[in-house]
Amino acid sequence: MLTTFGSGPVRRRWLILAAGIAAVVGWSVPISGTIAYAASGNGVPQWAATIRPSATASTQALLGVAAVSARNVWAVGTLIVHWNGRKWSVVAGAKTRKCHAELQGISAASSSEIWAVGVCVNAQNQTKPIIERWNGRHWVLQASPRVGTAGISELFAVKAISASDAWAVGQSKSGSSFRTLIEHWNGHAWKVVASIGPGPHGTTLQGVTAVSARSAWAVGFSVTSQTTTSTLIEHWNGHAWKVQPSFSPGQANALLGVTAVSGSDAWTSGVYASASVPSTLVENWNGQSWLVQSTENPALGNFLTGIVAKSASDVWAVGIQIQSVQLADTLIEHWDGNTWAITPSPNVATKQSVLEGVAVAGSKAWAVGYSSNLHVERTLIEYWNGHSWKIQASPN
DSSP, X not given: OOOOOSSSOXXXXXXXXXXXXXXXXXXXXXXXOSEEEEEOTTSOEEEEEOOOOSOOTTBOOEEEEEXXXXXXXXXXXXXXXXEOSSOEEEOOOOOOSSSEEEEEEEEEEETXXXXXXXXXXXXXXXXXXXXXXXXXXXXXXXXXXXXXXXSOEEEXXXXXXXXXXXXXXXXXXXXXXXXXXEEXXXXXXXXEOOOOOOOTTOEEEEEEEEEETTEEEEEEEEEEETTEEEEEEEEEOSSXXXXXOOOOOSSEEEEEEEEEEETTEEEEEEEEEETTEEXXXXXXXXXXOEEEEOOOOOSSEEEEEEEEEEETTEEEEXXXXXXXXXXXXXXXXXXXXXXXXXXXOOOOSSSEEEEEEEEEETTEEEXXXXXXXXXXXXXXXXXXXXXXXXXXXXXX
């Protein structure tokens, strides 16, 4: 069965991976902000990784990042911040009425064509997608189609291709099940585009990318039974979205991010679990099929939440490595054209440091997330200077 925790806004990403069964938490309500550890009835350990508590004054997190250039980088989450080449500063987002907004994905087609998407939660805990557009001076709310029948829907990721072409993906709830949600910007308005939700017990899309108007990818996962989840990859061919075969090496499987170099070279990252142990999952599109790639798993549990490709031999993936019951560190892996290898990354908190998204500009890269001492959570930004990852001071 689907598992929920607490009673706050919808939060993204993490899964419960337990004793040979998987229950999806990415679309439920994690509020603990900790990496919870427990034992199943037969004594087999289970991991319950939750992203963070509902937003409060002591909760600040970044979930997505987009780089226009080395001197123009944006990151979004519980706030919007901008890098001008010297420092990060908070930028006011669009004002929302009667709901609390949290942005979960961002993409830039140019310095004046930037989109951010997420969720807006009202006092009744109902959610709706939120879309904001940077017009070069301000963030402005854009109308988003009404979807679902249960008052619960949200967008997780966005990809801007041009001023008249952008995609956003997420999920909406109709009845008791979540279904894939895909919206498209045609230069005038956002419209819902038909997508496929193959999971009989629920389906979600967590990441999207595109190389042209006729080739886009969306990834996520499907709840195929009450005890299993499977990876989900859909492709846009210029006319319709079609499900593509993908690998699900564990009993619990999820794809959380996707990036593309060309029509014959794309990457997706996520997590799978067998025997309750979460491990990194990366698959590569070679122009004909998606194939699993060998990746590193340095800790007790490992997730890759974000991925970005600069070229066929330069790809970054970021996430989290669970060291113990309450200790989690950042995880960064790099593809050099031959192998995936861990690149050392710093941690700032005594308990948890988590990376959610990554972006590149030239030889530079940025990874964003949050750090926590289990009581207070703060934004986390790390910067690749061409040689090593360093923490950058970020506003809260």
